[in-house]
Amino acid sequence: MHSEGAKALESTALYGSISSRDEDALALSYFVPVPPAGHFNIRISYFIVHHPGGLQKTVKIRNIKSLSKDELAAWLIGHGQPAFRRAQIYDWLYRKWVTAFDDMRNIPTSLHNELATRFSAFSIIPIDRQTAQDGATKFLLKLSDANTIETVILHAADRYTVCISTQVGCPVQCAFCASGRHGLVRNLEPGEIVDQVIFACRHLGVRISNVVVMGMGEPLLNLHNTIAALDALCDPERMAMSARRITISTSGIPDGIRALADHGVPWNLALSLHAVTDKKRAAIIPAVWCSPLSTVLKACEYYKQTTGRVVTLEYTLIPGKNDYPEDCRGLASIATTLHAKVNVIPLSATGAHFRVPSQKQIRDFVHELQRQGAPVTIRESKGASIEAACGQLRSRDKPAGGDSEATATSGTESL
Numbered sequence: 001m002h003s004e005g006a007k008a009l010e011s012t013a014l015y016g017s018i019s020s021r022d023e024d025a026l027a028l029s030y031f032v033p034v035p036p037a038g039h040f041n042i043r044i045s046y047f048i049v050h051h052p053g054g055l056q057k058t059v060k061i062r063n064i065k066s067l068s069k070d071e072l073a074a075w076l077i078g079h080g081q082p083a084f085r086r087a088q089i090y091d092w093l094y095r096k097w098v099t100a101f102d103d104m105r106n107i108p109t110s111l112h113n114e115l116a117t118r119f120s121a122f123s124i125i126p127i128d129r130q131t132a133q134d135g136a137t138k139f140l141l142k143l144s145d146a147n148t149i150e151t152v153i154l155h156a157a158d159r160y161t162v163c164i165s166t167q168v169g170c171p172v173q174c175a176f177c178a179s180g181r182h183g184l185v186r187n188l189e190p191g192e193i194v195d196q197v198i199f200a201c202r203h204l205g206v207r208i209s210n211v212v213v214m215g216m217g218e219p220l221l222n223l224h225n226t227i228a229a230l231d232a233l234c235d236p237e238r239m240a241m242s243a244r245r246i247t248i249s250t251s252g253i254p255d256g257i258r259a260l261a262d263h264g265v266p267w268n269l270a271l272s273l274h275a276v277t278d279k280k281r282a283a284i285i286p287a288v289w290c291s292p293l294s295t296v297l298k299a300c301e302y303y304k305q306t307t308g309r310v311v312t313l314e315y316t317l318i319p320g321k322n323d324y325p326e327d328c329r330g331l332a333s334i335a336t337t338l339h340a341k342v343n344v345i346p347l348s349a350t351g352a353h354f355r356v357p358s359q360k361q362i363r364d365f366v367h368e369l370q371r372q373g374a375p376v377t378i379r380e381s382k383g384a385s386i387e388a389a390c391g392q393l394r395s396r397d398k399p400a401g402g403d404s405e406a407t408a409t410s411g412t413e414s415l
């Protein structure tokens with residue numbers, strides 16, 4: 001091992017140890033204890049390459065799960081491997097959830113080494129977690145470039161659901177959401193999105209059955225990578241999940257909704273509606289991202305017609321803002337016209353900018369919706385005691401003063 005390179009790497013290794021792969025590349029492995037699942041063996045996504053003249057350069061390597069099926073097949077053929085190798089690699093990555101190429105026991109060692117110099121097998125490290133009394137667990141996950149995202153595992157009677165992020169931060173910056181406070185840092189790559197599901201499977205030791213794309217970020221502003229990741233989750237050769245158990249939540253990006261529909265996979269779509277007039281909606285979703293409601297609803301109608309899936313309207317109830325009789329009438333009218341179901345989300349917690357609804361206010365609003373013929377459920381707040389609302393754990397890690405603290409919570413009722 002080159003001692004200079006080792007020293008530089010050692011200074012970045014929080015928990016880790018360093019191993020040498022060959023004389024040109026150093027691979028850094030983290031061994032992070034995450035009870036009860038044991039140790040993660042995680043290779044970070046860069047190498048320091050030493051050139052004969054003594055120069056060093058940092059080479060970014062890709063998460064192998066970010067490659068399309070065709071890209072991986074072409075890479076394997078280009079490296080003289082038989083066609084069945086891809087299926088073997090997929091079996092280790094998506095069914096056995098390994099996080100290092102060394103663990104792929106039916107793959108030749110020479111291929112382990114070649115894969116490890118080009119790709120990472122896993123790209124997230126848990127650095128913080130909170131568990132609520134109801135069993136919801138939120139993880140703060142560090143990416144290979146040291147950015148952080150949140151992933152939440154929710155437990156209902158008969159299933160586990162993982163709530164995943166698609167961006168670091170969020171450009172939309174909804175008024176009640178901690179994820180948007182710092183704006184967008186970057187899009188997640190497909191492998192980083194998929195790895196959150198693999199991480200949840202490893203943590204629980206069981207296959208996750210349900211995924212909600214409701215974590216940090218606006219998925220339809222990272223559409224290409226989100227679709228690639230969800231395709232991997234639903235691909236029979238990879239995670240083999242049912243499309244009907246995956247829900248994508250959007251603040252309402254009409255072009256993205258139409259593109260998602262045209263992709264042709266019947267994922268569930270949830271629209272964060274929150275208000276029934278453009279004026280009120282713009283007070284929650286900043287104008288630059290707040291398309292006219294009529295355009296958003298037309299895109300939702302297109303989604304329903306194209307995929308055959310019922311759209312869910314998410315409505316965060318904010319007393320004094322969107323809980324008036326005319327709001328209720330407008331919401332019922334949209335829901336019945338679109339044949340959509342309404343998911344009322346009680347605003348959670350603590351801030352001064354918005355008030356939290358009482359149980360009576362929630363009940364009255366829901367009863368009135370039902371009376372007007374709208375199918376409606378109340379989202380049960382899972383993990384409220386651990387700040388399960390989107391972005392709060394990351395904000396605690398990266399505090400910023402003066403923002404609204406009232407938030408919409410993660411939930412399971414409609415999942």
Ligand code: SF4
Pocket residue numbers: 170171172173174177178179180215216217218250251390
């Ligand atoms: S609610 Fe969703 S779209 Fe709005 S800022 Fe938060 S993460 Fe972004």
